[in-house]
Amino acid sequence: MRVWKYGDDINTDMLFPGKYTYTCSTAEEVKPHLLEDLDSEFAGGVKQGDIVMAGRNFGCGSSREQPVLGFKAVGIAAVVAESFARIFYRAAINQGLVLVECPEAVAAFKDGDEAVLDIEGGKITIGGKVFEFPPLPPEILAIRDAGGLLNYARAKLEERANHEMRS
Amino acid sequence: MGQTFAQKILAGAAGLPSVVPGQIVPIRPEHLLTHDNTAAIIGKIKDDLEKYGVVRNDLSIIVLDHVTPAANEKTAAGHKSVREFVGKYGIKNFYDVGVGICHQVVVEKGHAAPGMILVGSDSHTCSYGAVNAFSTGVDRTEAAALMLVGETWFKVPPTIRITLRGTLKPPVSAKDLILTIIGDIGAGGATYQAVEFHGDVASLDIEQRFTVANMGIEMGAKIAVFPFDAVTEDYLTSVGVARSDYEPVWADPDAEYIRELDYDLGAIEPVIAMPHKVDNVKPISEVEGRRIDQALIGTCTNGRVSDFHAAAAFIEGKKVDPGVRLLLLPASRAVLETTLADGTMEKLVRAGGVLLPTGCGPCLGAHQGVLAPGEFCLSTANRNFKGRMGCKDAETALASPETVAASAVAGKVTDPRKVA
Numbered sequence A: 001m002r003v004w005k006y007g008d009d010i011n012t013d014m015l016f017p018g019k020y021t022y023t024c025s026t027a028e029e030v031k032p033h034l035l036e037d038l039d040s041e042f043a044g045g046v047k048q049g050d051i052v053m054a055g056r057n058f059g060c061g062s063s064r065e066q067p068v069l070g071f072k073a074v075g076i077a078a079v080v081a082e083s084f085a086r087i088f089y090r091a092a093i094n095q096g097l098v099l100v101e102c103p104e105a106v107a108a109f110k111d112g113d114e115a116v117l118d119i120e121g122g123k124i125t126i127g128g129k130v131f132e133f134p135p136l137p138p139e140i141l142a143i144r145d146a147g148g149l150l151n152y153a154r155a156k157l158e159e160r161a162n163h164e165m166r167s
Numbered sequence B: 001m002g003q004t005f006a007q008k009i010l011a012g013a014a015g016l017p018s019v020v021p022g023q024i025v026p027i028r029p030e031h032l033l034t035h036d037n038t039a040a041i042i043g044k045i046k047d048d049l050e051k052y053g054v055v056r057n058d059l060s061i062i063v064l065d066h067v068t069p070a071a072n073e074k075t076a077a078g079h080k081s082v083r084e085f086v087g088k089y090g091i092k093n094f095y096d097v098g099v100g101i102c103h104q105v106v107v108e109k110g111h112a113a114p115g116m117i118l119v120g121s122d123s124h125t126c127s128y129g130a131v132n133a134f135s136t137g138v139d140r141t142e143a144a145a146l147m148l149v150g151e152t153w154f155k156v157p158p159t160i161r162i163t164l165r166g167t168l169k170p171p172v173s174a175k176d177l178i179l180t181i182i183g184d185i186g187a188g189g190a191t192y193q194a195v196e197f198h199g200d201v202a203s204l205d206i207e208q209r210f211t212v213a214n215m216g217i218e219m220g221a222k223i224a225v226f227p228f229d230a231v232t233e234d235y236l237t238s239v240g241v242a243r244s245d246y247e248p249v250w251a252d253p254d255a256e257y258i259r260e261l262d263y264d265l266g267a268i269e270p271v272i273a274m275p276h277k278v279d280n281v282k283p284i285s286e287v288e289g290r291r292i293d294q295a296l297i298g299t300c301t302n303g304r305v306s307d308f309h310a311a312a313a314f315i316e317g318k319k320v321d322p323g324v325r326l327l328l329l330p331a332s333r334a335v336l337e338t339t340l341a342d343g344t345m346e347k348l349v350r351a352g353g354v355l356l357p358t359g360c361g362p363c364l365g366a367h368q369g370v371l372a373p374g375e376f377c378l379s380t381a382n383r384n385f386k387g388r389m390g391c392k393d394a395e396t397a398l399a400s401p402e403t404v405a406a407s408a409v410a411g412k413v414t415d416p417r418k419v420a
Helices: A027-033 A066-074 A086-095 A103-108 A138-145 A149-166 B005-014 B038-044 B046-052 B073-089 B102-108 B123-131 B140-149 B174-185 B206-214 B230-238 B305-315 B333-341 B344-350 B401-410
Strands: A003-005 A051-054 A078-081 A099-101 A115-118 A123-126 A129-132 B024-027 B031-034 B060-063 B093-095 B117-120 B134-137 B152-155 B159-165 B194-199 B223-225 B259-264 B271-273 B281-283 B294-298 B325-329 B376-379 B395-398
Touching (some): A066 A086, A086 B140, B005 B194, B031 B102, B038 B073, B117 B123, B117 B140, B123 B134, B140 B152, B159 B174, B206 B230, B305 B344, B305 B401, B325 B344
Parallel strands (some): B294 B325, B294 B376
Antiparallel strands (some): B271 B281
């Protein structure tokens, strides 16, 4: 497990270049271009269970869900940042990618530190030190628990269809 | 306690008397904007569409603009699949290649109105705050779910209140104002927050308000919104939206804000956002004289009639520097028609400008006007991220149409006040 650490304001063009947005849509097409203009070692070196860590405003810029699909596909366990841009945050919820907003953990991390994540417990351990982060609100957990937004929407459609049949 | 614009809109949407920042509320947006990415969005829900259809055929506004006309077989096939979807489900609001850039089209065709909630699978959906609408970006998956169920959720944002005083001194323009604000607040300074503009906003016309609202996302804002006034009403009437069709919403005088900022418009100076962050804002004096390779005037930020008029004032009767490629990118066919009819576009083309089809192409490096390593582009667009114009080893800087036009003629970054 490795932590890939980056700075503040990592924008969507750094996560996945805009020039590919209309030629790469699936996770498999996205994977080789992940972080292409930010860190040329990432796409080739990332492994299942790795963590991406960053500073403030991670994922700012465009509405671009390819980096979220890509992170899920390569098995990123979580993105831990001081804060996230809102469209990226929503995209992560909708795909079930775990985001952890924990400025203290980011500040404490030093190169080579081990990071252990306990999502259900709301804890991340960095170099032996434990940091807590607040749980997601129930409205958001419902989307995650349904297996992402589309499954959540499908359940709602089924419910509406059943309701119409009964009434 | 009074309520902000965002609180009132979201309380109204949820059917609640009031809401507080941080509260999550269900919403049913009036419209959902999607563009070329409609192809990928409907691809996610192919079987669901077969089974359930779309929730409403007047929910979606679809505008093909991002890679138009198609740059290759893949983008052409994407456009084709969107047209087939539009036909099959009777989507009411569809605008094919050449009508304009989606945000301009939404406003120009009268789809955005005061007090309305709109969402779009594009970050610059915040633009419609110019006409007192609550509008913001979502991702493709959320757009797909919205097409099926028509509802989603919002967290009520806290609000920053920005009060404007006085008037801008031409050739200083709205672009200089919003870049100055972003430089102060920072690229993430308004993340999860709403931004309201108060004070002497009457001196800003709808096109200037559009430029300001369009860039709200560049400081992380969920929405960036102007009050409704006579300027809004006159504009909406001109695009066929009657006063009886909408109900404006505005903050209470005693609403509570997370932060308050004041700007003296008369003190705003020409500025430039240097690579590679939009908040890397410098007074133009610090960059003057820098050679430029390409100049881009247009986009959804500054591609309207007043922008081309402002640019023409600096270019008319002159020639673009032979070392500069000047690209002209009108925000819509309507803008193009007006600027063709009044002679503005002819002046710009005769001076050496290259007229591009209306759309987004060069702004996101998708096609047309891609940069080579080592090149420097001065642009009126809204983003200067590394690699944004298709090359990670090139640089893009952002400025007003006045500054870009004056610089295109001089071949180097030029303060428009010195050549006006």
